[in-house]
Amino acid sequence: MGLINDGTTAKKEGDGGVSKRDFSTDNSSNDHLKKDTTKFTPERALIVSKTTRLQYEMYRAKLDYSEINNPAFQKRLKRIGANFEQIKDKDKQQRDYIEAMKNELEKDGVDVKIVTRRNYTKNLAVWSDLIISAGGDGTFLTAASKVRDLTPVIGMNTDPIGSEGHLCLTGKQRRSPSEVIRHFLDGEYEATFRQRIRVTIIKAGFEGSPPPTFKRQRRRSEASKACYLFSDEECEEAEPPVEPMLALNEVFIGESHAARVSYYVSLLL
Template sequence: MGLVFDENSASVSLPVVQDEYDCTLGLTRKHGEFNPKRILILSKTTRLEYELHKARFDISEAHDPVFLNRLESRGTNLLELKRKHDMQTSCTDAIIRELKKDNIEVQVATRANYTKDLALWSDLIISAGGDGTFLTASSKVRNATPVIGINTDPVGSEGHLCLTGKLQRPPDEVIRQLLDGHFYWDQRQRIRVTVIKASDSDSPPPLSFPARKRSMQSNACNFYLDNDCEELEPPVEPMLALNEVFIGESHAARVSYYEVQINDGPILKQKSSGMTVCTGTGSTSWHYNINYLNEHTVEDIMNIMGSMGFRSNNEINEKVVEGICNRFNQQLIFEPNNQKMAYSVRDPIFNATFLKTAPRGFAKKIKVKSRCSHAHLVLDGSVSIPFNQGTEVVLELIPQDALQTVVLKN
């Protein structure tokens, strides 16, 4: 179940979201029709803000001698940090001004104070930053609230998840196009992660999070977040990944040992450097680079075939080799709204004990049981869940979990 198009009305029916996520049931939106009253802007935490926070200074103390010495000892240029910070502030202010022209109520948050309640308050969430900010914005959304991205630094950020990518368009111009209805509705599928059994050895949840109602699965896990910024609350449930999920030992040099079941297939024991599972959104990232085929490998294969007696066609040249690689690599990428997950086994170990299995493929449901000693399951490179001996998880695509977003016309 994905987007359902009605050719007569050019409308799109959003998937019905479960009652517990406080979403309007049976919601239908026509392309280009959207009149938000309350919009949340999630602004990227700039490097200057990050450095000031770590040094326990505020923005007014950026020229404090102690802070300047701290930057100088690291070889960091304050002027460059200030330039990037001012650019971020200018973009955010431009978005706010354009929204207020339509009498829209606006709130601005950063990752440090972004909460589920703010996400629920919003009719639309605008990510003002890069791909990382977009992932953070989507991490709290569990209903049909759309999320869009504005790339505030097209030179320094790829902006794959943002409306205009690396195009250097004024942010107020992009917002005006959205408000004037020049867009199509779209979806990005997300991976739901459910811990069905936790290891007895995992420690209890950290006490730094405020008290709140959590499920049995959540209470059994000790969540970790990356160190870039402190957050006010633990991950919102159900746990969803927009890009990918990594499963494996925390130490890069350790072999990951686990049991895996793809869809309803047999349960297989595997040893590898870990396993990634991605959506179409994440298929251009880690998944792509794990499986990427380069020209050097193809040339080696052809040379080996020649040494085995296979005739080499004179038409096979550098251009042909490049074309082979491009065709193979394009197969690795699929659309964000495609209802399937792609899995990749990194550096699989095959021997008499661990038989050969497909190192990559597609699935709608994956069950994994840990035989690791110090492993984690990491969602979108941010939320980390202990995945040690005995822990069992299920990864699956559920249409109701899809993130709502838009694609601009032209």
């Protein structure tokens, strides 16, 4: 199943250069993993964790993990129909899964950092030479969204019951996280190259836009003018520089309010 971004290169320490690595691209089952004689050994791994329900509710309540047994917090969960013990167990399951992966990586001397989706940044993606998503397909896409080179991305489905995990190594299977990581570190894997649609939108003035009728619409229009699409090279040269948006299957551009008429000038090269 989907293992890594492209897998043909891996980043080296220091200057950001790359060294060649040859990976298998055979799409056979994970139950028949092939030994790679030129295995890739990461030096810096980043684990991007999904946000658990408990983390989400504590974030909304502006509490940290040390306040998990706060009576007012537990009453709030009960009031909204959430089972505290259940979401606490789910959170522990997520933490234990991540800890098992971290321990296995550190056995091979890999420097490991753990972040949530909310704290994941482009700089962290650049720092790592291996990115592991700990969650479902949504977490995998989030982990891959900030990768601008050929850094490998591995998807680990931490909750096979609650997540589909189509893009993850384990899918719906319940497999030991340390076992799966060990397979990777030993070179027993098959790489899959996945492509996505990349779109960069830059706001710019457009004299042909019809004037909005209402003041509120006018203010929104002034804050969101006509848009132009640029290639990656043009994007890097733009002032100010912009980040491309990544899409899995399709891109839709429209008004924030469904009843409003859209006015766009599209240039396809």
